[in-house]
Amino acid sequence: MTPSLDLFATLATHGYGELHACRDEATGLRALIGLYSTRLGPAIGGTRIRAYPNDAAAVDDVLRLARAMAYKAALARLPHGGGKAVILAPEGAFDRTELLQRFGEFVDGLAGRYVTTEDSGTSPADIDVIRSRTRHVVGASGGSGDPSPFTALGVRRGIEAVAAGWLGRSDLEGLRVALQGVGHVGTHLARELAKAGAKLTLTDVDPARRRAVAEELGAESVAPEAIFDVECDVLSPNALGGALSEATIPRLRCRAVAGAANNQLADPAVGRALHARKIFYAPDYAINAGGLINVAIEYAGYSAGRAQRQTLAVHDTILEILERSRREDTPPGEVADRLAERIMRDGLG
Numbered sequence: 341m342t343p344s345l346d347l348f349a350t351l352a353t354h355g356y357g358e359l360h361a362c363r364d365e366a367t368g369l370r371a372l373i374g375l376y377s378t379r380l381g382p383a384i385g386g387t388r389i390r391a392y393p394n395d396a397a398a399v400d401d402v403l404r405l406a407r408a409m410a411y412k413a414a415l416a417r418l419p420h421g422g423g424k425a426v427i428l429a430p431e432g433a434f435d436r437t438e439l440l441q442r443f444g445e446f447v448d449g450l451a452g453r454y455v456t457t458e459d460s461g462t463s464p465a466d467i468d469v470i471r472s473r474t475r476h477v478v479g480a481s482g483g484s485g486d487p488s489p490f491t492a493l494g495v496r497r498g499i500e501a502v503a504a505g506w507l508g509r510s511d512l513e514g515l516r517v518a519l520q521g522v523g524h525v526g527t528h529l530a531r532e533l534a535k536a537g538a539k540l541t542l543t544d545v546d547p548a549r550r551r552a553v554a555e556e557l558g559a560e561s562v563a564p565e566a567i568f569d570v571e572c573d574v575l576s577p578n579a580l581g582g583a584l585s586e587a588t589i590p591r592l593r594c595r596a597v598a599g600a601a602n603n604q605l606a607d608p609a610v611g612r613a614l615h616a617r618k619i620f621y622a623p624d625y626a627i628n629a630g631g632l633i634n635v636a637i638e639y640a641g642y643s644a645g646r647a648q649r650q651t652l653a654v655h656d657t658i659l660e661i662l663e664r665s666r667r668e669d670t671p672p673g674e675v676a677d678r679l680a681e682r683i684m685r686d687g688l689g
């Protein structure tokens with residue numbers, strides 16, 4: 341451990357909790373599992389493999405991510421706490437299968453208090469290897485499959501809530517939506533919105549992708565940077581994090597922001613700036629919960645119908661946040677945090 345890592349003070353800063361560590365000489369495994377609240381049920385969240393500059397950075401990452409998962413699961417009313425695992429990528433050559441098998445034993449040692457799945461740096465094939473050592477996994481091959489359609493469905497439902505509660509519309513017919521990113525989620529979402537009669541302007545840094553989706557749906561397409569200047573009802577970030585920043589907010593010509601991308605606000609001040617401009621921001625972790633709902637249903641015993649029904653409820657969560665935000669004149673991100681904390685404290689009810 342680096343002398344600069346003040347472990348218990350770090351745990352206290354993040355409001356923890358439990359942090360488990362595993363080091364295995366034979367396979368080179370160095371892994372951390374953070375469990376943020378198992379009050380509602382087993383902690384759920386992915387395993388990432390990446391290189392970290394030092395141990396403190398890995399600890400910070402796992403604690404931050406597991407905490408975010410706990411808030412997301414609570415707000416989606418799932419019987420799960422938040423968890424996350426990081427495997428520090430070994431320097432030099434290593435046997436990936438042996439490493440993941442040993443990691444599976446580490447997960448198994450937590451006896452179901454942590455349920456893992458894929459994340460950045462891991463694939464369903466990796467989850468298959470982990471599953472050979474523990475049954476506490478979801479998202480292996482042959483499991484509930486690609487979560488993107490469920491995430492997109494939830495975002496569409498969130499946009500419907502915004503249309504009804506913020507824009508005074510009864511449906512999406514003629515709603516102008518600007519989509520940033522038409523990858524896995526963005527493409528499914530664009531199709532759902534087009535089917536409901538929305539008028540789309542879209543962009544992607546991949547010009548071929550941008551062109552193909554625009555042609556398929558009869559949508560307008562613009563250059564990536566121009567998406568922030570599009571006059572629309574809803575801006576929908578579905579690319580990378582940090583789309584909303586001090587630089588982009590003054591350019592926005594929308595009345596709401598609602599998309600799947602994680603960490604859309606570059607910092608909390610951005611949430612307050614949007615609120616001051618009367619642009620409703622659907623908190624990312626509330627509106628993009630469909631993928632998590634899908635794997636949580638897999639853990640309970642998969643049924644696509646149940647996953648779909650539960651994802652539809654993203655509508656009510658966004659509406660609840662919207663109404664409280666208006667009533668209390670508080671940025672929606674802060675309202676969502678308080679709501680999630682209350683659910684974690686009082687239970688699902």
Ligand code: NAD
Pocket residue numbers: 487488489491520521522523524525526543544545546549564578579580581600601602628629631
């Ligand atoms: P993806 O990689 O399939 O799609 C992202 C798309 O955005 C790509 O087509 C990429 O070319 C494009 N892009 C990147 N930078 C851009 C920019 N500056 N401007 C315009 N386009 C840009 O990823 P995805 O699975 O569709 O996920 C999209 C976002 O939603 C990510 O932030 C992800 O973390 C989040 N998310 C995804 C899921 C899911 O189920 N896949 C669930 C929850 C959250």
